[in-house]
Amino acid sequence: MTEKSSLTKAELVTLLSTFIDPNLIIADQETQRPYECDGLSMYCQMPLLVVLPETLDQVQGLLKICHQYGIPVVPRGAGTGLCAGAMPDKNGVVLSLAKFNQILDIDPVARMARVEPGVRNLAISEAAAEFGLYYGPDPSSQIACTLGGNVAENSGGVHCLKYGLTVHNILKIKMFTVEGKLISLGCEGLDSAGMDLVALITGSEGLLGVVTEITVKLLPIPEKAQVVMAAFDSVQKAGDAVGQIIAQGIIPAGLEMMDGHAIRAAEDFAKAGYPLDAEALLLCEVDGTKEEVHEHIEQVELAFQQLGAFEVRVSQNEAERALLWKGRKSAFPAVGRISPDYYCMDGTIPRGQLAYVLTEMQKLSEYYGLRVANVFHAGDGNLHPLILFDANIPGEFEKTEEFGARILELCVKVGGCITGEHGVGVEKIRQMHSQFSEQELAQFHAIKDAFDSAGTLNPGKGVPLLRHCQEYRTLEKPAPSGGNH
Amino acid sequence: MADISEELIEQVHHARNAKSPLNIIGGGSKRFYGRDIRGAALSMTEHRGVVSYQPVELVLTARAGTPLVEIEALLNEHQQMLSFEPPLFEGRATLGGTLACNFSGPVRPWGGSVRDQVLGIRLINGKAEHLRFGGQVMKNVAGYDVTRLQAGALGAFGIITEISLKVLPRPAATATLVQEVTMAQAINLMNQRSRESRPLSGACWTDGKLYLRLSGTERAVEGTLKLWSGEELHNADQFWQKLREQKLPFFNSKSELKRLDESAGRLSAGEPLWRFTVKPSSSEILPAGDWLIDWGGAQRWLRGNYDMQELEILAEAAQGQVSCYRGGNRQIDTFHRQPEVLQLIQKRLKAAFDPEGLFNPGRLYSWL
Ligand SMILES: Cc1cc2nc3c(=O)[nH]c(=O)nc-3n(C[C@H](O)[C@H](O)[C@H](O)COP(=O)(O)OP(=O)(O)OC[C@H]3O[C@@H](n4cnc5c(N)ncnc54)[C@H](O)[C@@H]3O)c2cc1C
Numbered sequence: 001m002t003e004k005s006s007l008t009k010a011e012l013v014t015l016l017s018t019f020i021d022p023n024l025i026i027a028d029q030e031t032q033r034p035y036e037c038d039g040l041s042m043y044c045q046m047p048l049l050v051v052l053p054e055t056l057d058q059v060q061g062l063l064k065i066c067h068q069y070g071i072p073v074v075p076r077g078a079g080t081g082l083c084a085g086a087m088p089d090k091n092g093v094v095l096s097l098a099k100f101n102q103i104l105d106i107d108p109v110a111r112m113a114r115v116e117p118g119v120r121n122l123a124i125s126e127a128a129a130e131f132g133l134y135y136g137p138d139p140s141s142q143i144a145c146t147l148g149g150n151v152a153e154n155s156g157g158v159h160c161l162k163y164g165l166t167v168h169n170i171l172k173i174k175m176f177t178v179e180g181k182l183i184s185l186g187c188e189g190l191d192s193a194g195m196d197l198v199a200l201i202t203g204s205e206g207l208l209g210v211v212t213e214i215t216v217k218l219l220p221i222p223e224k225a226q227v228v229m230a231a232f233d234s235v236q237k238a239g240d241a242v243g244q245i246i247a248q249g250i251i252p253a254g255l256e257m258m259d260g261h262a263i264r265a266a267e268d269f270a271k272a273g274y275p276l277d278a279e280a281l282l283l284c285e286v287d288g289t290k291e292e293v294h295e296h297i298e299q300v301e302l303a304f305q306q307l308g309a310f311e312v313r314v315s316q317n318e319a320e321r322a323l324l325w326k327g328r329k330s331a332f333p334a335v336g337r338i339s340p341d342y343y344c345m346d347g348t349i350p351r352g353q354l355a356y357v358l359t360e361m362q363k364l365s366e367y368y369g370l371r372v373a374n375v376f377h378a379g380d381g382n383l384h385p386l387i388l389f390d391a392n393i394p395g396e397f398e399k400t401e402e403f404g405a406r407i408l409e410l411c412v413k414v415g416g417c418i419t420g421e422h423g424v425g426v427e428k429i430r431q432m433h434s435q436f437s438e439q440e441l442a443q444f445h446a447i448k449d450a451f452d453s454a455g456t457l458n459p460g461k462g463v464p465l466l467r468h469c470q471e472y473r474t475l476e477k478p479a480p481s482g483g484n485h
Numbered sequence: 486m487a488d489i490s491e492e493l494i495e496q497v498h499h500a501r502n503a504k505s506p507l508n509i510i511g512g513g514s515k516r517f518y519g520r521d522i523r524g525a526a527l528s529m530t531e532h533r534g535v536v537s538y539q540p541v542e543l544v545l546t547a548r549a550g551t552p553l554v555e556i557e558a559l560l561n562e563h564q565q566m567l568s569f570e571p572p573l574f575e576g577r578a579t580l581g582g583t584l585a586c587n588f589s590g591p592v593r594p595w596g597g598s599v600r601d602q603v604l605g606i607r608l609i610n611g612k613a614e615h616l617r618f619g620g621q622v623m624k625n626v627a628g629y630d631v632t633r634l635q636a637g638a639l640g641a642f643g644i645i646t647e648i649s650l651k652v653l654p655r656p657a658a659t660a661t662l663v664q665e666v667t668m669a670q671a672i673n674l675m676n677q678r679s680r681e682s683r684p685l686s687g688a689c690w691t692d693g694k695l696y697l698r699l700s701g702t703e704r705a706v707e708g709t710l711k712l713w714s715g716e717e718l719h720n721a722d723q724f725w726q727k728l729r730e731q732k733l734p735f736f737n738s739k740s741e742l743k744r745l746d747e748s749a750g751r752l753s754a755g756e757p758l759w760r761f762t763v764k765p766s767s768s769e770i771l772p773a774g775d776w777l778i779d780w781g782g783a784q785r786w787l788r789g790n791y792d793m794q795e796l797e798i799l800a801e802a803a804q805g806q807v808s809c810y811r812g813g814n815r816q817i818d819t820f821h822r823q824p825e826v827l828q829l830i831q832k833r834l835k836a837a838f839d840p841e842g843l844f845n846p847g848r849l850y851s852w853l
Contacts (some may be wrong), residue, residue: 043488109676110766132680154626167633167704168601181826188763188804190783191587193820194849195641195831196600199633204624215780220682243541249564288681291704348622350542420624428627435627439614446837447629450830463628 006069009048012093013081015065016051020058024099035094038079038086039141042343042397043426047074047088052096055240056182056212059095063180063210066093071078072456073178075206077118077149080141082344085153085205085424087460092459095210097148103127104213110172111218112188117148117211123157124216129313133218136163139421148211153432154203156421158254158285158328161379165421167202169217175201175209178452188215200447205423206458208451222287225253227321228300230309231278235259238280239354241307245284246351248303250296254285255379259339259358262331262386268480269334272327275311282309282378283328285321330393331375332386339388343400348409348420361385368403370396382420383411409434428436429464488548490533490607490615490646496527497613497644497843506846509640511550511582514574516587519639519848521815529581537621540565544604544621546649549581556580560652568596568653572730576679580673581645587637590729591687591698594679594765594781599650600636607647608635611839621649634834640845641853642838656700656779658707659686661724662715663696668776669693675781676766683709688781689728691735696724728779735777735786757813759796763805784811786810797822818851828852 007015009027016025026032027049037044048071054057066073072092079086088094100116101126107113108131113124121142125134131389138157139145145155151173156165163169171432172186186198201208232238238257245252258274258281267274274281277283282304286296297314304312315321327334333352335342349357365372376384385407408418408431418424418431444463448455489719508524510516529550536546540563543680547556553567554576555787560566570590571583578588584606589598599674605619606629619625619632635645666674671690678685684705687698698716699706710717725732736758761770765782787796793809800807806821813819823831828850835842835853847853 050534107764107766108680110764111676111680112764152632156624158625164597164601167630168597175828177830182822183826183830185697185827187762187806188764189599189806190594190780191600191637191762192806193637193808193823195638195834196587196633196636197827197830199600199630199636203630208629220680223682246543247541249657251653288701289705289708292684292702293707295702295704348624350539350544352539352542365658378622382624416622417620417625418627420622421626423626424628434625437616439612440616440618440628443610443614443616443631443838444628447834449839450833
């Protein structure tokens with residue numbers, strides 16, 4: 001039972017110190033500072049406490065106390081999230097899982113690994129490489145982000161077109177409920193009895209439980225991978241080419257697109273050899289057996305030429321492949337160099353709408369007077385428009401946010417969604433109203449209630465309060481530009 | 486090809502007012518599955534038809550009562566397919582039932598399951614609200630994944646009315662290698678082959694033989710045939726079809742299961758068929774049993790009369806679970822036991838969608 005009479009900060013520290021090393025309980029502002037936000041630094045909040053437990057018993061003890069006194073708990077991995085999902089609650093505890101950074105077991109025969117939630121995404125593939133295996137989902141943040149965060153956000157990456165998202169690559173989860181009860185979901189087989197609770201937890205943004213162990217599938221490292229770069233003089237042509245490649249029956253391992261702004265920024269940064277006069281660039285990676293790659297590369301190369309690419313280049317060796325990808329992978333920091341700040345959006349649309357949405361976005365860009373660079377997972381229609389702005393100019397961030405909201409609404413309008421992989425968190429909570437009805441949102445709240453009726457686990461994230469919508473709708477202004485389609 | 490969702494909503498209103506539970510039935514092809522239940526039959530067969538299909542998008546949306554055979558025929562015209570190879574059960578299996586039972590065929594470890602490929606649903610909940618979750622795009626993390634939660638829930642949360650899912654291009658070539666090995670050798674070999682970057686798309690052991698299927702580009706399949714041991718099997722499609730439809734001799738020989746008693750709407754007890762879902766590399770679980778091994782070792786079928794609790798212990802030792810798939814006593818629980826804390830969460834979740842317990846009460850678990 002939750003006791004409403006809460007504890008003071010000092011009392012909570014004293015209580016936690018009886019079983020957690022006091023050095024791992026951060027109560028002072030200066031040391032707390034790095035935890036005030038996640039990767040979306042525009043959203044900041046200082047917490048009551050930051051705690052970094054070292055054992056499962058400590059996590060459980062902390063959860064029990066917080067539950068008893070109704071203290072909010074915000075789970076945190078590496079803090080690379082891009083939706084303010086790990087942003088602290090001012091009256092709550094940030095529960096960092098950073099100390100849980102061990103790979104518990106790799107089973108090369110059954111092709112699976114059991115890891116703690118604080119293990120970095122890339123660390124799994126690094127450890128599995130000696131067995132010729134790797135972990136499929138590869139978010140661009142993979143050197144830093146944790147598996148716990150990946151599960152919470154259902155993260156994807158460049159290769160999820162062929163190998164799936166986090167939800168497709170995990171078998172089993174152990175987690176604490178908000179009351180501190182340990183539960184185990186899924187099994188080491190491919191499915192388990194009844195409703196799919198593993199899927200429900202994946203992507204639940206730390207609102208339903210604290211994940212403490214994950215069993216992931218490992219895949220054989222492909223015998224060969226090659227990438228084709230194709231440059232186009234219009235976004236329209238490149239957008240159409242994406243659909244055509246897939247219509248030919250080829251599922252590339254990755255199919256990424258960059259627009260003019262992004263190409264020039266990335267080339268300046270990475271010297272990947274991208275043609276500077278291109279208005280759109282596609283990178284299409286094919287992997288598999290040597291024979292398979294050979295066959296598909298020929299088809300892709302020919303298709304790009306027929307679809308009007310003015311330059312097509314196929315990587316001839318690993319170094320060239322790495323270089324072509326380097327430009328793409330460093331595109332975010334590269335764009336960071338051409339603008340004081342940028343704001344990354346994450347809507348997903350049907351592939352067939354790519355050209356239309358990019359054109360509309362250009363109109364919005366002109367309306368708001370803000371540049372937008374596009375670097376994204378074209379193969380699955382997952383856009384990452386980067387709105388370029390200067391936070392030092394008063395009002396510019398607000399304008400940027402409004403522009404971003406319009407982009408997301410446009411995505412929904414063409415049959416897409418407001419977030420493909422970054423999550424809702426605090427950031428997109430208002431746009432949830434454009435994707436879901438009040439009844440649907442109420443259904444989400446009922447699910448949350450089933451796990452956390454007091455609502456103390458990561459409060460204020462993911463699903464908007466229903467009464468919010470009233471306020472929001474009256475604030476809402478009519479869309480400045482079309483989107484009538 | 487009608488949309489009868491308004492009528493379905495009406496039926497839920499009616500059930501609420503009358504406080505009488507509903508037994509949701511698609512094509513009726515999977516009545517043998519789960520527990521026997523009572524309840525007014527709610528038929529989905531009229532609610533059918535493909536709502537949209539754009540081959541270039543690799544996405545198809547259909548009403549839940551649409552028979553899979555109709556969907557497959559349409560996909561076939563565009564050289565596409567349901568990548569999870571679900572059983573069609575003489576054409577009676579519907580899309581909705583397939584998702585509710587989470588049934589996938591031999592390709593499952595490589596091609597994914599229906600749960601993996603589903604992108605969005607529409608669902609009528611216990612308040613008779615018609616809701617939409619997920620969507621028609623490949624990636625969508627807005628809100629909880631209510632869509633995939635349905636997989637295996639046996640209709641406990643409501644009436645699934647519409648489903649969008651990802652479809653895939655058909656492979657250019659397939660071939661099958663067969664060799665005689667023991668069950669233990671087969672399990673080893675399946676796991677070994679799965680570790681290679683080769684176009685494996687099926688790995689089954691039955692009747693003393695290991696069948697490995699390859700699907701992909703011509704050259705990849707050819708190349709692998711040369712590398713791997715085993716004889717090439719001709720007419721291999723027949724074997725995989727029968728495996729997919731659970732029609733191989735293993736499934737229906739001497740003790741063929743008794744036919745469905747249509748009037749009572751339930752199956753009279755036949756010899757139990759057990760389904761294990763385990764760590765693929767687990768060595769033999771019960772060496773003396775009558776087994777068929779599929780999914781590269783991850784799905785194992787056992788026939789015969791056993792004590793479920795004993796099998797549960799064995800399944801857990803193999804890091805997995807067991808269910809009584811068909812036959813046996815269907816008044817008691819047929820799915821792997823759930824710890825109390827998970828029972829509580831599942832009851833609360835059920836109540837979150839279906840507060841009055843209208844949909845298929847007791848079908849999944851006696852306590853749900
Ligand atoms: C440069 C850059 C590139 C990126 N590229 C991609 C990309 O390609 N694809 C992609 O999908 N994302 C990408 N991201 C976003 C981000 O890296 C992912 O969302 C990642 O999964 C977050 O992991 P984290 O460990 O940093 O989690 P955090 O940011 O710490 O937390 C994210 C959420 O998970 C919850 N959480 C964390 N750990 C747990 C746990 N153990 N139990 C329960 N809840 C938990 C938190 O409460 C929070 O809601 C990128 C981010 C950056 C900065």
